[in-house]
Amino acid sequence: MNFTSKLPDVGTTIFTVMSQLATEHQAINLGQGFPDFDPDQALLDLVTQAMQDGYNQYPPMAGVLALRQQISTKVQTLYGHGYDPDTEITVTSGASEALMASILAFVQQGDEVVIIEPFYDLYIPAIQLAGGKPVIVPMLAPTLDTPSYRVDWQRVREAITSKTRMLILNFPHNPTCINLTADDLDKLEDIVKETGILLLSDEVYEHLVFDGQPHQSLASRPLLAAHAIIVSSFGKTYSATGWKIGYCCAPKAISTEIRKVHQFMVFTVTSPMQVALAGYMKNERAYAGLSAFYQEKRDRLANGLASTRFVPMHSQGTFFLLADYSAVSDLPEAEFARWMTVEHGVGVIPVSAFYRTPDAPESNHKLIRFCFAKRDDTLDAAIEKLVRI
Structure with a gap:
């Protein structure tokens, strides 16, 4: 063949x-x-209970409503931005599917997508499958004087052209382990004001930020949230990577397009785990x-x-x-x-x-x-x- x-x-x-x-x-x-x-055994018990209670058939395409409501409450509490559970939150088959569906929904043949190097290995294949072209902006590598990676926002801005469809971000960052700061968000806001660029923000490690520092989610800035798809992962948060359950939050018009891809990619995500996570999220101490x-x-x-x-x-x-x-x-x-x-x-x-x-x-x-x-x-x-x- x-x-x-x-x-x-x-x-x-x-x-x-x-x-x-x-x-x-x-x-x-x-x-x-x-x-x-x-x-946590309490989460495992909730999965068993959900199965016994009959949550074993197709849930809604966008995800169990109770889980979307809990996600909305968490994001509002932590970052001050309200997402409508009905139209702006989608439960996905892991963060990987959320990223893939988002890229396929918006990147068309010949579009450019800016990614910051080093980067998670999913991004380039997803861009290529959508017919897009990755444009790579390297971070500043560690030196003896500055022993950590840094984003060169000026180079990011210079990489955005009339052909650019999307900028992909990933913070806390895998693999460099750096976080965004408030100053980084200021620079990102300037870029959005100048370009109107769509942002895909991979925030799967949002709850793993150290030394008393806050996670600088794009949802914490109204301008960025209005231009962003924000992706997170229950697998990372609750030590259940094999369950492959994540979610994405985005304005209604953006979410509508993502759901068009999601419904034909996986349609929906395993029922008992969603029901269990909805119950488990009520305990804020868990994250x-x-x-x-x-x-x-x-x-x-x-x-x-x-x-x-x-x-x-x-x-x-x-x-x-x-x-x-x-x-x-x-x-x-x-x-x-x-x-x-x-x-x-x-x-x-x-x-x-x-x-x-x-x-x-x-x-x-x-x-x-x-x-x-x-x-x-x-x-x-x-x-x-x-x-x-």
Whole structure:
């Protein structure tokens, strides 16, 4: 059979490759971003109860109303913006589907989409499937004087042209672990005022922000909210990544177009989990305590790395932490990550995997990404191995 691939450059993702490698070599997997512990038993009990109560058939296409109402209440409470549960909130099959449906709904053949590098690997394939062209704006890489990534907003503005349909943002940022500040939102508002650009904001780590800092959601600014699709994830928030349930919030006219794609992509999302999440969200402490919970794990890993030859970078958010390995090896990041997994039994992800050209010198800064969404004994066992390198 003869055919032309729509995604000729896409193979098995680095996350799958490194997780398989960790399994083959019985390595501790601090690479792929998922917890190695179960969700709260109370949430699991609510799922069981929902099944027993008969919530086993198709729910509404846009999601169970009670869940959309809870999402609306949360966003209003945290960020001060009111989304109509009936017309402006859609429950999706994970944040991935929310992102894909949003891109397919608005990006047409020949449209340009600006993305900030390094970036999550879903964005470019989704843009290409929609017929669009990704326009990449690199972050400023860490230096000795400024040991963290930074967004160059002037370069972002310069990348937006009459052909630009959308700007994709992701904060707290995977993989760099940086957050937006109020000043960043000011600069983003200036860009929106000048261009009217549509914003797709991937905020799946909204509840994993550390050191007492607030999450700077685009929903917190009326102008940005009016131009934005905001995506979040119950999998990240409630340690249930395998459930694949997320949602997106957007003004009615924008949501209408997203739902047109959503209804033919998955139609709707598993009923008992939605019902359970609607009940569980009534307990605000379940997400309000996440930052403190994960900050302890971040500090546990960072303190452990301090006794190794790795130099941890400060993680402002997400459940990831970057570390510099230049005192250990001169290998490129992908080769070093494989060496770590095979020879030393700790699986990690090379940050270069989040660049369009992973092998390029400008994509390699001798940085690897650790996931600390793990049990304390898992982190301790990994640190024991890292100390010996």
